[in-house]
Amino acid sequence: MESVALTTERLILRAPTEADIDAIADACRDPEIPRWTTVPNPYTREDAEEFVRHVAGWWADGSEVVWGMYAGEELVGMIGLHNIATHFTGASAELGYWVTAGARGKGYLTEAGRAVIDWGFAELGLVRIRWQAVAGNVPSARAARTLGFRYEGLQRHALTSQRGRDDGWIAGLLPTDDRTPVDWPVLSPADPE
Numbered sequence: 645m646e647s648v649a650l651t652t653e654r655l656i657l658r659a660p661t662e663a664d665i666d667a668i669a670d671a672c673r674d675p676e677i678p679r680w681t682t683v684p685n686p687y688t689r690e691d692a693e694e695f696v697r698h699v700a701g702w703w704a705d706g707s708e709v710v711w712g713m714y715a716g717e718e719l720v721g722m723i724g725l726h727n728i729a730t731h732f733t734g735a736s737a738e739l740g741y742w743v744t745a746g747a748r749g750k751g752y753l754t755e756a757g758r759a760v761i762d763w764g765f766a767e768l769g770l771v772r773i774r775w776q777a778v779a780g781n782v783p784s785a786r787a788a789r790t791l792g793f794r795y796e797g798l799q800r801h802a803l804t805s806q807r808g809r810d811d812g813w814i815a816g817l818l819p820t821d822d823r824t825p826v827d828w829p830v831l832s833p834a835d836p837e
């Protein structure tokens with residue numbers, strides 16, 4: 645499939661290119677990213693080059709769809725639907741993301757996430773989107789809750805990475821779900837609207 649660009653109020657989402665390699669490498673050197681994700685640590689320029697090559701291949705074979713998040717020309721994050729798995733019962737995928745250290749807390753992730761989720765349900769026909777995170781990743785969980793995900797449980801020692809094995813929080817979103825945030829047992833209650 646050809647890569648697709650999405651536009652939100654403040655962001656453009658498009659597949660990252662070679663021009664983004666240094667910005668991706670800089671972003672992934674922030675310790676909060678290897679702390680919670682599976683990016684290599686330490687993160688080299690070659691890792692970013694390989695990532696950009698992989699993203700092009702994933703779009704081409706439809707196995708994953710990944711967008712850089714841009715505020716103007718600045719790369720402020722990365723978001724994707726990963727491990728797109730098609731069964732006779734319909735396709736599912738996992739939402740993954742990071743935001744650069746300097747761009748956090750501005751609502752960029754939730755803004756991009758809404759566009760990616762809408763696109764995944766409408767264009768890929770997903771019947772379920774999964775979210776999972778290392779247990780304790782409160783910012784990511786809050787973002788997922790705000791996007792409408794429902795908490796589904798704790799998976800003991802389910803997540804593997806360079807760090808070893810971590811317990812994982814898992815949540816899910818169906819196309820028919822009302823996306824109004826609901827309370828999660830592992831988070832303090834959502835602020836009332």
Ligand SMILES: CC(C)(COP(=O)(O)OP(=O)(O)OC[C@H]1O[C@@H](n2cnc3c(N)ncnc32)[C@H](O)[C@@H]1OP(=O)(O)O)[C@@H](O)C(=O)NCCC(=O)NCCS
Nearest residue numbers: 680742743748749750751752753754777783784786787790
């Ligand atoms: C998780 C992450 C992508 C959120 O990005 P962001 O652009 O700051 O998110 P937003 O501004 O859209 O905010 C989303 C929610 O996170 C909350 N949040 C953001 N930073 C937070 C922090 N340091 N502590 C607690 N909550 C935080 C926001 O308050 C918001 O929750 P709310 O809607 O209940 O108010 C970002 O913190 C990050 O890149 N973390 C490191 C990588 C990572 O953990 N990726 C996810 C792996 S599963």
